[in-house]
Amino acid sequence: MTSDQTEAFVAFDRVQKSYDGEVLVVKDLNLHIGRGEFLTMLGPSGSGKTTCLMMLAGFETATHGEITLDGKPINNIPPHKRGIGMVFQNYALFPHMTVGENLSFPLEVRGMGKSDREGKIKRALDMVQMGDFINRRPAQLSGGQQQRIALARALVFEPELVLMDEPLGALDKQLRETLQFEITNLAHELGITTVYVTHDQTEALTMSDRVAVFDDGRIQQLAAPDTLYEEPQNSFVAQFIGENNTLQGTVSKMAGDMCEVTLEDGSVIDAVPVNVSAVGEKTQVSIRPERVEMDRSRLADDAHTLKAEVKEFVYMGDIYRTRLSVAGTEDFIIKTRNAPDQRRLKPGESIEIGWRPQDCRALDA
């Protein structure tokens, strides 16, 4: 955790949530978000991330625990007094109002004068490059344009905290990438704290300062994107973030910060012990496809290697994706860059693969 509790802007403290009194949707959530931070809640559907967002917004009440905003507990403050900007999944632009009226709404309910309002609306629309659309109705806008307006509406009353609930879910890939970039830039420029909910891991990795990976009502790992990708703390995170190869085995030797794992077919590999502590423990070893080496000369002399057989070769433009049969696993993937000197493997070919021990992590079984 990068920020300690005293300077946390938003804090979840032992928060639990249950809808029916039988199942906990959120189990013991502790999360501190620093001022100006862009934090993403990432997880599969049903993992509790949206519930957390709704509790923060005030639309759901925590069953247990406390949520504080800027040091003040907000459990009993109704949503309209929390001053939190929110962008909804389906934009939730009021269909009977023009773009200008939609943006004017939060300012009007705050009793702001007409001239002040106009200035702020114009600035907010310019911010999202939608200045010309002030008199359109939401139905006359494309999805991307509606999303921009929804963003402008959440920002127009200058909240310190903005919540976004899968705001780009309904857009096509290209538009999503453009808007990811714009939203991140805008959030950092304005210095607002952002809590972003998504189930798209690429989005989470590219946009956030920190990512909280949710599963089963708990945060599985809270870390910066690079840490999350390269040093997953458990096999769920390793599987969920990016593509991942797993091999089942037993720890056969512990040597300080390294260990040896004996796979099911008897071959031995090196790994970093993460969730294992003793010889004889079952483990699941995780290696990223792009970290697998086929060139013996690039590995250390004493590195363990494995025999592999090529099953399938897929040309994907910028990379080659090759499926191998390794140590009894049929779907071991390696990715190689499409470089001029790169060899294209053929199905049936036998090769030898290996990796740097620090790229291979022995996780929970």
Next chain:
Amino acid sequence: MSDATQDGPVLAADGRPLKRSLARALRAQKLRALMLIAPLLIFILVTFIAPIVDMLFRSVENQIVSETLPRTVVALDEWDPSDLPEDDVYAALALDFYAATERRQHTRLGSRLNYETTGMSSLFRKTGRGVDDIGEIYTDQFVDLNEQWEDPLFWLPLVSDTGWLASRPAEGEDRPLSLFRIDAEFGASFPRAAEAYEVFARTIQETDGDDPAEEEPWHLVYAALYHDLMAIHDSGEGAEGLGRFDGPVFVAALEAVPGFETQSYRDAFEDIDEDWLDLEVWGTIEAFSDPFTAGYFLSSVDLQLTPQGIEAQPEDQRLYLLLFWRTLFMSGVITISCILLGYPIAYLLSNLPTRTSNLLLILVLLPFWTSLLVRTSAWKVLLQQQGVINDILVWIGLVADDSRLALINNQTGTIIAMTHILLPFMILPMFSVMKTIPPSYVRAAKSLGATNFTAFRRVYFPQSIPGIGAGCILVFILAIGYYITPELVGGRTGTFISNRIAFHISSSLNWGLAAALGSILLAVVLVLYWLYDRIVGIDNVKLG
């Protein structure tokens, strides 16, 4: 694929214009579609559109006067309404009336004109009994002169067209007699008598199937002949004026007529009923002599057509404007009550979990499964002075026993019962519209700083308006034409215009007035619909 040529229509691959090819390709499809809807279309045309058109037509149709009294209507063209008509108008009336009496149509016309002026019905019935005596005085004098005048067979060869005479079936021949035709020369010499005889001959032929060869002419024929002979006499032409008919019988008659005892047609009618000297009677006949009339519509808005033009009805006979106003007003009150009662229910239904809301929706629909009569009668039990509600109020002590509330047989009763009956028509469209409003809109409004009330007023309510609009149209239009409930619980002050229409259809049998009232009601609804479209916009109406 074919492209547009430089300056011609786009052609299909076989060189025909593409548009025609397309039309041909679609024709079979359209024909099939048309055949599929044909049964319903024909059913609607026959059972719905046609009766409505017929009813609308009845509201202006008025051919009965000109059909029953054709000659009188023509003769009245030159009448000066400030004075009694000339004697020839009375003569025309006598002939028309006699024919109408023979055809038994005079009472129908009497009741029709009675809608406009009371007393017409009895006048016509009385006249029907006396009209056959008009002109008897002349018959007697002609017969005194020569008994041949009494003989049908003396008349027949004189007045009949030779062609018609020749076509008469011979003795014992079983062949229908063709319709009588008058001899042109007789008509030229004796126009009045020719007309009268023709009416006589044709009427007896058509009504009883009698042969003019066997029937004595009506007295009116003799009266007409007298007037014709007098005209010849007065012209001074003498026997010359008789033309072909200068036989001794005619010459003798011509010489005798100046000495005849006379009676004017007007006096004859006066003898039957003095009302025939009443200008109002003639004004009414004249005013309604056109084949089409605005009279029913004028009556519908408390006006009347008089010989002096359009006037307001007398104060004590005004009824319909009040009824129209009351119908509109009460329908409005019912609609508003339905909105006030239905909106919260629809809101609740649309925000509950589907299982619960479906159950409650069944409760909303439950009234549809019980008979309208049962529901209305139930209200009678509840609302009457000794009824459940009054009993409870008295028991609680809110109302004294001797001043129980009058909740039924007045406007209150109609409004309460009809609000109850029409409520589902308000709730269902509101519910279906509210169900489509995502909860995220209200959440968004709250997150933007709106209180619950502001979020409802500025975000939720505007989006539910299409449902309210649809409900309003349904309820208002149903209410405006409602009949059974006001009839049962409305008493005297809580009835609608439709009750009056029903009265004219089934009791007073004044279908023309009923049609006019119905047409006005239809027009009012259409105008309101148009206004609604202008103000709210019909696109904003959603039924689901």
